[in-house]
Amino acid sequence: MPQSNVTPGTPVLDENFKHIAFIMDGNGRWAKKRGMPREYGHKVGSSNFKKICLYCCDIGFQAVTVYAFSTENWKRPKHEVSAIMNILDNYLDELKRDYKKYHNRFRFIGDLSVLTPALQEKIAYVETLNSDQPQVLNIALNYGGRGELVHAFRTLAAEGKTDITEDDISRTLYTSACGDPDMIVRTGGDIRISNFLLWQAAYAELYFTDTLWPDFSPADVDECIRVFYSRRRRFGGL
Ligand code: IPE
Ligand code: IPE
Numbered sequence: 652m653p654q655s656n657v658t659p660g661t662p663v664l665d666e667n668f669k670h671i672a673f674i675m676d677g678n679g680r681w682a683k684k685r686g687m688p689r690e691y692g693h694k695v696g697s698s699n700f701k702k703i704c705l706y707c708c709d710i711g712f713q714a715v716t717v718y719a720f721s722t723e724n725w726k727r728p729k730h731e732v733s734a735i736m737n738i739l740d741n742y743l744d745e746l747k748r749d750y751k752k753y754h755n756r757f758r759f760i761g762d763l764s765v766l767t768p769a770l771q772e773k774i775a776y777v778e779t780l781n782s783d784q785p786q787v788l789n790i791a792l793n794y795g796g797r798g799e800l801v802h803a804f805r806t807l808a809a810e811g812k813t814d815i816t817e818d819d820i821s822r823t824l825y826t827s828a829c830g831d832p833d834m835i836v837r838t839g840g841d842i843r844i845s846n847f848l849l850w851q852a853a854y855a856e857l858y859f860t861d862t863l864w865p866d867f868s869p870a871d872v873d874e875c876i877r878v879f880y881s882r883r884r885r886f887g888g889l
């Protein structure tokens with residue numbers, strides 16, 4: 652596993668903490684505080700997302716899942732939605748050029764069918780990059796936990812499944828390949844899930860911080876790890 656950027660003092664992960672998920676919230680407020688348009692917050696937030704993902708990969712997370720755009724985020728003003736789609740488009744172009752700088756594969760989870768054909772094509776290509784890497788970055792895009800469950804139930808119905816088990820549902824979720832997150836982190840101060848990973852969150856440790864996403868740093872990731880290992884997970888046992 653690449654450990655190139657890891658400095659001494661970085662927490663050591665083990666098999667109990669393989670998957671971290673982020674609700675990257677607070678870009679708009681971060682920009683507003685600086686008298687800037689919300690779009691600027693998304694731009695800085697997207698740079699920070701790259702930095703945090705690189706760090707999480709370097710320190711050895713097997714899976715990182717980020718909430719980039721929800722099924723409800725279409726309710727925002729058109730100009731904000733197009734700014735976010737533009738950032739995504741640029742990110743995909745950047746990955747096409749510079750994917751080797753990352754040591755993970757890329758998965759886009761959500762209902763991608765409503766994106767423009769050009770974006771869908773770029774996403775399909777980017778998902779072929781680094782395919783030999785064991786670590787995965789899941790980017791949730793036009794994602795909603797309820798929508799994901801509907802998609803899973805429809806898949807099972809199409810298979811003709813009637814005696815549906817928990818395993819059947821887990822294997823038809825977008826995240827089937829990497830399993831459930833061990834911890835879900837939400838930045839930006841709100842204490843809610845906002846339709847993220849509803850099924851997968853069943854026993855995730857939840858971590859909420861007031862820090863706005865553009866300010867969230869690798870040291871904050873270290874703090875999440877410290878908190879994770881300070882908690883006693885019982886999974887319903889004693
Ligand atoms: C999260 O930041 C990013 C997306 C939802 C795309 P917000 O845009 O929700 O920022 P705040 O919560 O309004 O500050
Ligand atoms: C959740 O943030 C979605 C993403 C971070 C992509 P929102 O800002 O959309 O959530 P609410 O509206 O505060 O619940």
Ligand code: MG
Pocket residue numbers: 676677678839
């Ligand atoms: Mg928000």
